[in-house]
Amino acid sequence: MATYNMSPVDERLNGRFEMRRAGLIILVVTMLIFVGSANAQTKLSPKWEELTAGDFRDAIARAQGTCLLPFGILEKHGPHMPLGTDLLNVRYVAEHAAQQEYVVIFPEYYFGQIFEARHEPGTVAYSTELQLKLLQETTDEMARNGCKKVIIVNGHGGNENLLPFFAQTQLQKRHDYVLYVQWGHDPTKKVVTQKPGPDWHAGQSETSNMLITHPDLVHLDRANSESGADENRVHLPENVYTAIWWYARFPNHYSGDGSAATKGQGEADVQGWTNAVVHCIQAVKADNESMKLQNEFYDKAEKPLEIKP
Numbered sequence: 001m002a003t004y005n006m007s008p009v010d011e012r013l014n015g016r017f018e019m020r021r022a023g024l025i026i027l028v029v030t031m032l033i034f035v036g037s038a039n040a041q042t043k044l045s046p047k048w049e050e051l052t053a054g055d056f057r058d059a060i061a062r063a064q065g066t067c068l069l070p071f072g073i074l075e076k077h078g079p080h081m082p083l084g085t086d087l088l089n090v091r092y093v094a095e096h097a098a099q100q101e102y103v104v105i106f107p108e109y110y111f112g113q114i115f116e117a118r119h120e121p122g123t124v125a126y127s128t129e130l131q132l133k134l135l136q137e138t139t140d141e142m143a144r145n146g147c148k149k150v151i152i153v154n155g156h157g158g159n160e161n162l163l164p165f166f167a168q169t170q171l172q173k174r175h176d177y178v179l180y181v182q183w184g185h186d187p188t189k190k191v192v193t194q195k196p197g198p199d200w201h202a203g204q205s206e207t208s209n210m211l212i213t214h215p216d217l218v219h220l221d222r223a224n225s226e227s228g229a230d231e232n233r234v235h236l237p238e239n240v241y242t243a244i245w246w247y248a249r250f251p252n253h254y255s256g257d258g259s260a261a262t263k264g265q266g267e268a269d270v271q272g273w274t275n276a277v278v279h280c281i282q283a284v285k286a287d288n289e290s291m292k293l294q295n296e297f298y299d300k301a302e303k304p305l306e307i308k309p
């Protein structure tokens with residue numbers, strides 16, 4: 001076996017090579033750090049809970065002070081879907097909307113109106129006082145942290161009375177932020193439900209959405225193990241309201257037929273919902289009037305007699 005001894009020339013060459021290699025390593029590391037930090041900047045998470053305190057400041061600036069509060073609930077969703085269906089769906093939509101139009105998204109929120117499902121296992125129904133107080137303190141805290149435009153994205157039908165009322169109470173006293181409620185959308189293409197009658201809760205439409213957002217949590221084979229038919233047991237004129245109406249019609253807290261769900265229908269609806277939220281975020285970012293008029297209103301409301309007609 002041949003042995004090789006370094007000559008002084010070899011050693012000098014070897015030293016120069018080592019130096020050049022070290023230089024190259026430093027250059028590559030510097031480039032990686034630079035690319036990494038640029039990446040971290042462009043990939044700022046929209047989720048409040050995933051941001052560092054420093055990144056949170058950048059996120060609020062990038063969102064122009066616009067934040068989403070996706071509002072879900074914990075309630076039975078037929079015999080075939082999880083209790084958190086509304087929360088899971090609304091968060092899926094909010095996160096996809098934020099990819100198109102950047103906003104900061106508040107963490108999981110499910111403290112809404114759901115008294116009508118208290119007879120079903122797994123329902124969490126906070127008192128009226130707590131619902132209002134917690135929602136107010138949540139949006140106040142969001143605003144204190146720079147969210148001067150708070151959009152509640154509603155994912156739960158039972159909030160239909162709570163949210164307009166809550167929004168209206170914002171005129172009770174001065175706020176340094178504007179509260180918006182987003183609710184409602186059209187699917188990108190209309191799909192006719194297969195069964196006649198209402199399809200309002202855990203039925204074909206909502207189950208289709210879950211087939212897109214969380215297919216692994218849907219048990220389609222169980223969807224027919226209970227009835228979602230309209231039992232229509234109270235007969236009153238349409239313009240008379242009573243709280244037990246829902247239980248009177250859908251005692252299983254199930255309305256429609258989840259077994260008829262399809263991915264195609266879910267795709268059209270989730271896409272339409274996402275588009276509606278993106279459109280809402282863009283409109284809210286562009287809205288400079290509401291805050292101005294709110295301030296003008298609070299000024300007048302504090303001294304109504306001083307305002308000349």
Ligand SMILES: [Zn+2]
Binds near residue numbers: 085155201
């Ligand atoms: Zn639901």
